[in-house]
Amino acid sequence: MTADRIAARPTMAKLTRSTHPVPVYPEKILQFGTGVLLRGLPDYLIQKANSEGKFEGSIVVVKSTDSQTNEFSDQDNLYTVAVRGVQQGQEVVENTIVSAISRVLAAQTQWNDVLVLARNPKLQIIISNTTEIGLNYVEESIFQHPPQSFPAKLTAFLYERFRSVGGSKAKGLVVIPTELVTDNGLKLREAVEKLAQFNELGKLFTKWLKFHVRFCNSLVDRIVTRPTEEDKLALENEAGYEDDLLTFTEPYHLWAIEGDDRVKQTLSFAGPSTPQIIIDEDINFYKERKLRVLNGTHTLTMPLGYLLGLETVADEMRHPAMSKFVEQLMLNEIVPTVPDYDIPGMDKAAVAQFAHDVLDRFRNPHLDHLLLNISLQQTAKMQARNVATLQRYYEQFNTAPKLMAFGFAAYLLFMKATREENGQFFGEIPLSGGGILNYPVRDDKAGYFYGDWKTVKEGDAATVDAFVKSVLSDTTLWQADLTALPGFSEAVAENLNALLTEGVEKSLEKVIA
Template identity: 25%
Template sequence: MNSLLPRLDASQLPRLQSFLPEAPLAEPAIGIVHLGLGNFHRAHQAIYTEEAMLAAGGDWGICGVTVLDEPAMQDALAAQDNLYTVLTSDRDGLQARVVRSIRRVLVAPRQQSEVIAQMCDPRVRIVSLTVTEKGYCYDARTGGLDFAHPFIVHDLAHPDQPKSVPGYLVAALRQRRTNPFTVLSCDNLAHNGTILRKVVLQFATALDPELGEWIASSVHFPSTMVDRIVPATTDDTRERVAAMTGVFDAWPVPGEAFRQWVIEDDFPLGRPAWEKAGAMLVDDVIPYELAKLRMLNGTHSTMAYLGVLAGFETVDAAIADPDMHRLIHHMMTHEIAPTLTVPADFDRLAYRDQLLTRYANPNLKHRTMQIASDGSLKLPPRLLGVISERLAAGLPCGGAILAVAAWMRFLLRRTDAGERYEIADPMAARLTALADASEGDNARLMEALLGVAEIFPAALSARTDLRQLIGQNLELLSRQGAREALARFR
């Protein structure tokens, strides 16, 4: 079917007016370079930025940069004049929208000098990032830059030919001393601006102490909280978009209708009028980011690990299970919400109910295996903080501990039905080796994984109450399976 349709590009815009905002968009110059061009950015910040330009003008076109050596998205968007479709859904149906804010796409490993030159363009006032937790080269054990990371080792020796995200930022900032851009982290990471600032400063100081001092005093790193569930693109996504629009889009983006962006308002060189697109500009992002990381992401990870083991392929299928729904509702209400310090107008239980409704969206098909990736990085901010606080206060947190036990079982790479799978994690080789070495012995599995200092703080892993509860859950998961563990949870 798609081969008979015209390809999405600028020539098709006149016939796609019903899928565009009514206001015309001028041809904006590039004012933002975004590192980590993926589905989330295209369904989130790119739309906010387009709507801000439609409402208030400004040259805030985006140059999207893929940080991995994967040119497929660049190739797909180049053939479409960098246009693409966002397919949003809720329980009532689907809506399509063509997005025009991305003006250029680069692949960093193949276009290194062009990426740095674009970042050094004085018209660029913001460099934003969605590179996931592992893109920061952050060492959880030291709370700073991982100086042993091979990209960091390379970049300190060859600062003009960077491979790492900190390396790219510093390479460009070295040339932007008169008007440094603002560095805006949009990753799903607690204190994201603070962490990014720390790793950049440590890298720059190791390279040139004077440069580090200048960045510390002159470059701003506002924090953000971002929220929108954005699954991977599938052939079904492409077919739905084609049926709705009458054109073929090689790389549309599926996403839920809900979206949220909370931004620390700290942009010396200016910013798009994101508030006119619905973003919240605040003095302190932390209460919002912690609520999202624990309430949404913590329960997402819980559904992911238990869901993969139990055979639930998507979040909507998982939350439709009465026992899973009861567990997630309990965790949000009794374990997570009490740990949050939020503004007076933030209703924790209303947020819980909103999340449960979002999870049940039958049109998203957000795969549990996708959410289960990079668990070594996600577990500490999403679940272990809740466990640490609750146990220290002598309070129960059985749901979060069951989730951690499910993650340990997940590393054995076999569902309860015996189906094999592979895991995606920066520590995959080490973690799976530890899991395999346990040879099915739950006590050995727990001891080995609790000993991974990059994930489990020593004070937490040493707690006998934690060990007892994880051990009990591992026995239940291994003997009875995830569905029975869910049924027995009280």
């Protein structure tokens, strides 16, 4: 804490319901998770609906990680969402006090209170964001206080709900996991059903679960972070109160939920005035669009940006050559391959608009989106996000995509570890002012590439070509033989050889010329 901050804090009142009176609404939502994504997207949107008189419901939050909830109770469960960024060329600055959370319960010490909530007739919705592995099935008793895994906690809660309402159809619930897992709703349902069977909860409960509890696949898209200490102080000075739960986010936000008319009726916080919340029986268009355009571009550009010595996505967009590469790659090679439904909102225009929104997001100077964080499990991401895009490009244009080939070559160079320490692999980048920058290669395939790169001899194009063919033909990596795509292996090898012999900056300038 800086001296300026120590001096500034005593002059401010803490954000509470005394300093900022707000309406009290009935508890309609149970939320598992206290993280910034939930605070900055679902809870923020529910707050917006409350302020417009559309939902008039509050959220009870369950915290599973520890029993400390004072960061919320000290502020009467209020917090600020600070939106900063650029949207369609316009600077966006917005502060919203979120009062939608009524209380936060610690699962470890207040599990009985959580189960009591199951009997609340006004409860309608359950939202979660645990972790990617948080939806995994764990064989355990749901009668522990509390159960250990999230699916077991949810099963215990639903069983208590079933017992209290006598299997009533009218008291069923809508469950919306927001974890970044494909078909998250289906996966969570499967885990709950297995736990019901393991715990012998009976056929009537299984029937109620099947017909009256709706598990929805969902997609969340918004970058939400905690502010830096400097930004926190500036925002508190601007707002005039102290907020230890201050949440920092970009303007763009989307919450796509797979659901039918019953789901739409229950989620009354969504409607024509909230186009950021999409409820549809099929949300695959939104999943595919995000996976290919946003995530796929990140994966194909991150290695190149990092090899240039850049640190964040915003740094990439400030670099003249790199920003040009990002834009050309996204708009000219990725966007044309994204499948569309040829209906308004799910057509080529919607894909193109999303791409321009993503470019605005990449340029946001207020978000420190570190390239090295994006590099985690780069190989698996390359397969999941870009192999289908590459194949679709060939189907449409029957030629090697110039920029994808260059991005793939940069990825291979980024994966070149030069040393291993205790099972951790490290690459290195020569710095312009002299010296070497070492970076971790955090990828399950780091050892694979560490071995294969040893076959490459400096200045020997033939060994580069053989290395590239070996990697691209490995179907265990790509679920496809990428050497079968005419000219792609040759283009990647040529680009990789240029990166090795001419350097990253010079090679990039040539490819975007």
